Amino acid sequence: MLTSVKNEKVKNWRKLKKKKERDLQDTFMIEGFHLIEEAHESNWEIIEIIYQTGVEVNADWFHYPSYEVSDNVMTALTDTKTPQGILAVVSKNKSSECSSQRALLVDRVQDPGNLGTMIRTADAAGFDTVILGKGTVDLFNDKVIRSTQGSMFHLHIYEADLMEEIDRLQQEGIIVWSTGLENATFYHELEVPNKLAIMVGNEGAGVDPALIQKATQNVKIPIYGQAESLNVSIAAAILMYEVAKK
Template identity: 70%
Template sequence: MLTSVKNEKVKSWRKLKKKKERDSEGKFLIEGYHLIEEAMKSEWNIEEIIYQTGSDVEGGWKHFPLHEVTDNVMMAITETKNPQGVLAVIHKKEGSNANISRALLIDRVQDPGNVGTMIRTADAAGFDTVILGEGTADLYNDKVIRATQGSLFHMEIYQANLNDTMNELKQHGITVWSTGLSNADYYHDLAIPDKLAIIVGNEGEGVAAEIMAQADQNVKIPIYGKAESLNVSIAAAVLMYATAKKV
C-alpha cells in the first residue's frame, strides 16, 4: 500500500494533472469505474490501476498492475470532490483522418465541459472523428474526459492545425461546412454530402475568419425566439444530428 504523497510513484501520477507532463509522457489519468470499463472494452493501453483502500477491485483488473493507496494519497491524485476511489493510467493514441465519413472540427473552444459534451454527442450521432484545433481545451484535461462519459475511447480524436487539416480533408473528398453568419445558408436548405466535416468555433468569436474562408459552405441555424445565439455544444448537436448517417 502506498501511504505517502511524497512517494515517487505518487509524484509521477500527480504530474499527469498537467498538460505538459501528459504530452511528454504520452499518458493521462482517468477516474471512475465507468471510464476504466470503457477503456478496457475499447482496448486502450492501460498501464496501471490505482484504487483507494476499501474500494471494490473488479475481476478484470487483475490483468493490470494494481496499486492500493490510502485516502490521503487518493485525494492528492484525484481532481473530483467526491472520488469513486479508482483511477487508471492510460497511454495516448494517435488519431487518423484516413476513413472519415463524418467529422467534427472544433476551433478554439476553451470550456472543457463544452468540448467533452461535443465529443459525447458526436459519438451518439454516429460521427467517426473529432479534430481539436489549436487553442481548444486539451482532450486529456480531467473535465473534458469526464464530460465525454467514455466516448473519447470510441472514436478517432486528435489535435491538429485546422488550416492544414482542411486541405487534407478536401483532398479526401470530404465537404467542409463551417458555422457562421457571413454568407451562410440555413443548414436545412442544403443537400447533405456523403462525406462531411462540420466546424464549430470559439464560444465568443465563433470560427476564425481564415478557417471559415476555406470552408466549402457556411451554415447557420435559425433562431425563432429572441436569443442571440446557441451554446456551441448545442449548435454542434443540432448540426450533427441533422447530418447524421442513418443506419
C-alpha cells in the same frame, strides 16, 4: 499500500494533472469504474490501476499492475467531489489523419465541458472523427475526459492544423460546413452530402474567418427567440443530429 503523498510514485501520478507532464509522459489519468471499463473495452493501453483501500477492483482488470493507496493519497490524486476511489493511468493513443465519413472540426474551443460534450454527442450521432485545431483545450484535461463519458475511447480524435485538414478533406471529396452568420445558409435548406465535416469555433469569436473562407459552405441555425446565439456544443449537437437523420 502507498500511504504518503511524498512517495515518488504518488508524486509522479499527481504530475499528470498538468498538460506539460501528460505530454512528456504520453500518459493521462482517468477516474471511476465507467471510464476505466470504457478504456478497457476499447483496447486503449491501461498502464496501471490505482485503488483506495476498501474498494473492490473489477476482476477483469486484475492483469493490470495495481496499487492500493490510503484515503489521503486518493484525495490528493482526485479533484472530484465524490470520488469512486479508483483511477487508472492510460497511454495516449497516437492518432493522426485518416479517412472519414463524418467528422467534427473544433477551432479554439476553450471550455472543457463544451469539448467533452461535443465528443460525446459526435459519438452518439454516428460521427467517426473529431479533429482538434490549435488553441483548443487539451483532450486529456480531466474535465474534458469526464464530460465525454467514455466516448473519447470510441472515436478517432487527433490534433491538427485545421487549414491543412480542410484542404486534405476536400481533396478526399468531403464537404466542409463551417458555422457562421455571414454569407451563410440555414442548415435545413441544404442537402446533406454523404461525406461531411462540420466545423465549429471558439465560444466568443466563432470560427476563424480564414477557416470559414476555406470551407465549402457556411451554415447557420435559425433562432426564433431573442437569444443572440447558441452555446457551441448545442449548435454542434443540432447540426450533427441533422446529419445523422440522413
